[in-house]
Amino acid sequence: xxxxxxxxxxAIIAEQAVLEVEDVKMxxxxxxxxxxxxxxxxxxxxxxEAFDISVPFNANDPKASDFDISSVASVxxxxxxxxxxxKA
Amino acid sequence: MHRVVITGQGTxxxxxxDVAQTxxxxxxxxxxxxxxxxxxxxxxxxxxxxxxxxxxxxAEFNRQQIALYDRYTQFxxxxxxxxxxxxGLTFSGELAAQAGVVLGTAGGGMNTQDENYRxxxxxxxxxxxxxxxxxxxxxxxxxxxxxxxNLKGPSFTVATACASSNHAMGLAFQFIRSxxxxxxxxxxxxxxxxxxxxxxxxxxxxxxxxxxxxxSANRNGMVQGEGAAIFVFEEYEHARARGATILAEVVxxxxxxxxxxxxxxxxxxxxRTITAALKDARLAPSDVGYINAHGTGTAANDKTECAAxxxxxxxxxxxxxxxxxxxxxxxxxxxxxxxxxxxxIMALREGVVAPTINYxxxxxxxxxxxxxxxxxxxxxxxxxxxxxxxxxxxxxxxxRKAS
Numbered sequence: 001x002x003x004x005x006x007x008x009x010x011a012i013i014a015e016q017a018v019l020e021v022e023d024v025k026m027x028x029x030x031x032x033x034x035x036x037x038x039x040x041x042x043x044x045x046x047x048x049e050a051f052d053i054s055v056p057f058n059a060n061d062p063k064a065s066d067f068d069i070s071s072v073a074s075v076x077x078x079x080x081x082x083x084x085x086x087k088a
Numbered sequence: 089m090h091r092v093v094i095t096g097q098g099t100x101x102x103x104x105x106d107v108a109q110t111x112x113x114x115x116x117x118x119x120x121x122x123x124x125x126x127x128x129x130x131x132x133x134x135x136x137x138x139x140x141x142x143x144x145x146x147a148e149f150n151r152q153q154i155a156l157y158d159r160y161t162q163f164x165x166x167x168x169x170x171x172x173x174x175x176g177l178t179f180s181g182e183l184a185a186q187a188g189v190v191l192g193t194a195g196g197g198m199n200t201q202d203e204n205y206r207x208x209x210x211x212x213x214x215x216x217x218x219x220x221x222x223x224x225x226x227x228x229x230x231x232x233x234x235x236x237x238n239l240k241g242p243s244f245t246v247a248t249a250c251a252s253s254n255h256a257m258g259l260a261f262q263f264i265r266s267x268x269x270x271x272x273x274x275x276x277x278x279x280x281x282x283x284x285x286x287x288x289x290x291x292x293x294x295x296x297x298x299x300x301x302x303x304s305a306n307r308n309g310m311v312q313g314e315g316a317a318i319f320v321f322e323e324y325e326h327a328r329a330r331g332a333t334i335l336a337e338v339v340x341x342x343x344x345x346x347x348x349x350x351x352x353x354x355x356x357x358x359x360r361t362i363t364a365a366l367k368d369a370r371l372a373p374s375d376v377g378y379i380n381a382h383g384t385g386t387a388a389n390d391k392t393e394c395a396a397x398x399x400x401x402x403x404x405x406x407x408x409x410x411x412x413x414x415x416x417x418x419x420x421x422x423x424x425x426x427x428x429x430x431x432x433i434m435a436l437r438e439g440v441v442a443p444t445i446n447y448x449x450x451x452x453x454x455x456x457x458x459x460x461x462x463x464x465x466x467x468x469x470x471x472x473x474x475x476x477x478x479x480x481x482x483x484x485x486x487x488r489k490a491s
Contacts, residue, residue, distance in 0.1 A: 038350075058293055058309060059294050060386050060388075061308060
């Protein structure tokens, strides 16, 4: 069975943060995991490539983007939404 | 120590085909940013730029020249012709032996690279034009200027991303100040508004899709431009002896590195560079009337730059003017400091300070007088030009009104 969106997003974040998958907690912020602004942009690129989606994100004002990056859970939720939109 | 003055200026950029048109645009607060007209623009997320429009290379150059001149070289030669013609200098004998060309460019012949990669990878061709290498190389523009004007002294190209032309002009200044040469041709050029050039920038997620709004609370990123500006720097006594018109004096220059991050700017690095430029020029902070900001319109740059200026100038920061003309011509990358020097010279010479256009909402983190939206009449004796590049490489020039 294919990996879930959640598992794939966590794997991408874990790789970027140089952590084991099990150390990426859903309530952690990307900052908590040691992902800086460049790491964030790279993570989003990896997510876009993995799911063939386009993530609305502008590094100038991440809070203003529709894509919520405040925690691992919010990123997973946002990606699930974009993947669902793509299938719809 | 020799004094260094500017006796010629030339440009082509999104605001105009020469200096007069560009200064008119600065005074009118006109925006040169528009819909990009380039191949495969439909595959780009960013579709705007400060593109040079209504430009026909065939009206400027013959077929053999175009085979050798990338668009960035063409811009350099057009701007160089205007600058050298205005200076009234002809280079021969000892003057020619000493004088050289130092230009800034980040991408060099990016259009040539883009077109030829497309030919071999996308179109599957197995042959490219014989002049691809001499056309794309980063020193091509400097070389062609040296060849066209008999400039036999030190010529080379500086690549420090968005600070390239400030580094170039700073070196040209130092060459003349030290007595190495009586004149230098200097400035910068960039043309990376091609599919690959814009696509690469998209990746960083720092580009705006609609406008460049430096220092405005609703800013959302940078907008790329293209063009060139070229200057003739000349030793003061040499210029005076021949009765040349002096546009402005270059009085100081400093360069320093953040040694910190490949993309995030540093307040300390910027502040150290501005302070060093003032010291080099033997100026007090209170002497400065105008700063042409790096002012990219990204959150990271604008906040950092304003904080650095506040640190260096203290209470005087509230009295000086600081505008970003990138709001009008876009970010000309390796040529941007050169295009922006035109605004510094305009402020000193004509007493008109170019505005920061698209300024909609004050940002408490950028609480300086950014000359919002409308050009301003003001007496300015000293102007600074800031450039803080990716890679943390900073270069600041100090200019004084001609006396």
